[in-house]
Amino acid sequence: MNFLFVFLLIISFSRKVIAEGDGLHEQPHSNQSEQQERRLFNAAEHGNIEVVRDLLAQGVNPNKKYHYGKTPLHLAAQNGHTGIVQELLARGAKINATDLDFSKHWTALHYAAQNGHAETVQVLASAPGINLHAKDAREQTPLHLAAGNGHEKTVQALLTFPVRLNEKDYNGRTPIHLAVQSGHKGTMRILLKSGADPGVSDRANNTAVDYDHQRMKQGFPGQFVKADLLSHGLDNPVSADETNRVLGEIYK
Numbered sequence: 505m506n507f508l509f510v511f512l513l514i515i516s517f518s519r520k521v522i523a524e525g526d527g528l529h530e531q532p533h534s535n536q537s538e539q540q541e542r543r544l545f546n547a548a549e550h551g552n553i554e555v556v557r558d559l560l561a562q563g564v565n566p567n568k569k570y571h572y573g574k575t576p577l578h579l580a581a582q583n584g585h586t587g588i589v590q591e592l593l594a595r596g597a598k599i600n601a602t603d604l605d606f607s608k609h610w611t612a613l614h615y616a617a618q619n620g621h622a623e624t625v626q627v628l629a630s631a632p633g634i635n636l637h638a639k640d641a642r643e644q645t646p647l648h649l650a651a652g653n654g655h656e657k658t659v660q661a662l663l664t665f666p667v668r669l670n671e672k673d674y675n676g677r678t679p680i681h682l683a684v685q686s687g688h689k690g691t692m693r694i695l696l697k698s699g700a701d702p703g704v705s706d707r708a709n710n711t712a713v714d715y716d717h718q719r720m721k722q723g724f725p726g727q728f729v730k731a732d733l734l735s736h737g738l739d740n741p742v743s744a745d746e747t748n749r750v751l752g753e754i755y756k
Contacts, residue, residue: 540562541565542570543555544556545571545576547559548585548592549576549580550583551588553585553591556576556591560592560595567601569601569603569604573602573603573604575598575603575612576588576592577589577597577598577612578601578612580592580612581613581615582616583619583621584621584623584624585624586621586624586627593631599611599628599633599634600634600635605641607641609640611635611638612628613625613638614640614646614649616628617646617650618646618650620650620653620655622660623661625650625658626664629661629664629665642674643674644673644674645667645668645679647662647663648677648679648682650662650679650691651680651682651695652683652686652688653686654687654688656691656694659679669701670700670704675706676707676708678706679691680695680700681704681710681715684712684715684716684719685719
């Protein structure tokens, strides 16, 4: 019994040594792969397209997630590196992957739209399989982010695709709600000209017209939706149909 026990113990120890030995041989390879992945993240973030091409050609994973669950595609889109976005997509980067930031949950298109990178948005939005209507943690689409931040060229770029103008976020706000709320007259008018409905109500039953009225009461210049309606002889209450009719004349 004792001999058998010792024999089994030796066998077990030998297997452990072999396993650890194999691990020692694998460690450099693992470290090298991790280093290459980090280089890809850095190159994608800082716009070094030659390094990105070289690493992708070596087979480095373009979908590896790093800080806050971002992929190289997220970083390239966030910084407007359109050429790198194209390289990553050509090598199989997942276009609709979301980050792991609980407050965002953004796709690459969200990042590009948030930061006003119109050219990058154009490339992403035209890529096969793109979800133009992807919603983030606040249920906002890329169009919400572009409109709410006043990125006129980015809004125009998105509107060349079949985006949903009146999609609502978790508070029932549409992109035009956010444009008016943030005081972005240019994006508001672009959305109106494209058919956005200023009569849509949020969860508190406020329309974009109401948002504009609230801005005016807070002392902001009367240059948005409500002011334009007032200049055409319309005052509250205004029906959605009448609002759309008059705005159609103003912004045609």
